[in-house]
Amino acid sequence: MKAFAIQGSFGLDALRPIELPDPKPGPGQVVVKMKAASLNFRDVLVTKGLYNPKFKLPLVPLSDGAGEVVDVGQGVTRVKPGDRVCPIFNQRWIDGALSPAKVRGALGGELPGVLSEQVLLGEDGVVAVPPHLTDEQAASLPCAAVTAWNALFVEGRLKAGDTVLVQGTGGVSIFALQFARLAGARVIVTSSSDEKLERARSLGAWETINYRTTPDWDAPVASLTRGEGVDHVVEVGGAGTLARSLRAVRIGGRVSLIGVLSGSAPELSLFPVVMKQVTAQGIFVGSRAMFEDMNRAIAANGLRPVIDRVFPFAEARQALDFMESGGHFGKIAIRF
Structure with a gap:
């Protein structure tokens, strides 16, 4: 499968296409075929080595995306093939208060990110997509939307x-x-x-x-x-x-x-x-429980995220350049 990874050293020029083996789910795991991803300013900082220069390379960046479950491992009950899902930003923060262990579970940093045609995740690390949203709109939710929700309604x-x-x-x-x-x-x-x-x-x-x-x-x-x-x-x-x-x-x-x-x-x-x-x-994004509460409100009110521009997968570097320029209104998305 195709992916983009930060290779060799940090820097926007170090983000290059790479071929990776298709993932196979183990017990409790799911494979998600990505349909869209979205960018946060964090992704620029990670790619340039300004967020945490100790992240291990090569690293597949980006935390936010949406896709379809295409395979599940033994014992998976939360989702099934064909379900539309988003990964949660922090794969270890399901509910409750933030802890040191939960902090170290963020995608596109401590864990491989979603700038890949398929991603392997734990079944606890995904949430259902509000059905009225497009893939690009759904992809904008995991970091920015949950952060705003946490700031306003939880804290x-x-x-x-x-x-x-x-x-x-x-x-x-x-x-x-x-x-x-x-x-x-x-x-x-x-x-x-x-x-x-x-x-x-x-x-x-x-x-x-x-x-x-x-x-x-x-x-x-x-x-x-x-x-x-x-x-x-x-x-x-x-x-x-x-x-x-x-x-x-x-x-x-x-x-x-x-x-x-x-x-x-x-x-x-x-x-x-x-x-x-x-x-x-x-405010450090939020938990899966917050994400699910937020999605219920989004679905009930028919809210649609604002997508400024959509880049094709092959132009991931250009999408990061656009994010760094600060010219966007709302979110920047990548279509797979």
Whole structure:
């Protein structure tokens, strides 16, 4: 079977096609024929060696995909051949709290990823696809969607009438916008592109702020919320945005720390955290149980993920280049 792997050394140029033997399932295992995959910024960092330079090479990257079960091993009862499934991001986090053992089970890193025509997984490591979704839409769910769901509903306990600030218009942020709207929350979206902000409004954004023309974007957030601040911030920027997020959140509010797009070594005052009793919560995707809860909500509401562009399998490197450029709105997919 065909796959792509990071070979020899890290770097985007090191991602090259490779031939691998077709997998055979053992007891409790399933073989999934991949139909589509999707990208996260993590995939760029992994490929370039910036996520964890100690990952063993060659490495098949990417954590997110969707496909069809084509073979099962002895004792498998959760799925059967013909089922449409997604792998879960962290193959060892089924339910409950995160632990050191569960952290080390992520696809496209500690474990081989999904940029391969077939993948071998444990039966516990897959979930059923919401039936109304295309393969590309389903492939966008495992990392970005579950992360947004965890931040808002599991850790964040979002309720109707809350105000949410989401940064940018990438995968996590757009899912957060869509999920928050389902719950009856108001959403403020920031971006450097007026065109992207207009698209965010079409998805239900309450207000939008161009952070390029309004670099002190925490000030209009305060005005929009009558000086109180927002209930939740979906923080994907990192060092370059965290200080403003802490100023934009209300007393007793929550900042969900998800991304490091602008760096990871902030020099900031912690007084706002203390004086405003802010909860700053790291979010590392989520469990299979969260994924299944999220899928029920997606199916019940007919929600469709936003796919910006679909690349053919042979153009996986070009897809990573596009992800690195930051020009996308929503998710980038690869069709097998």
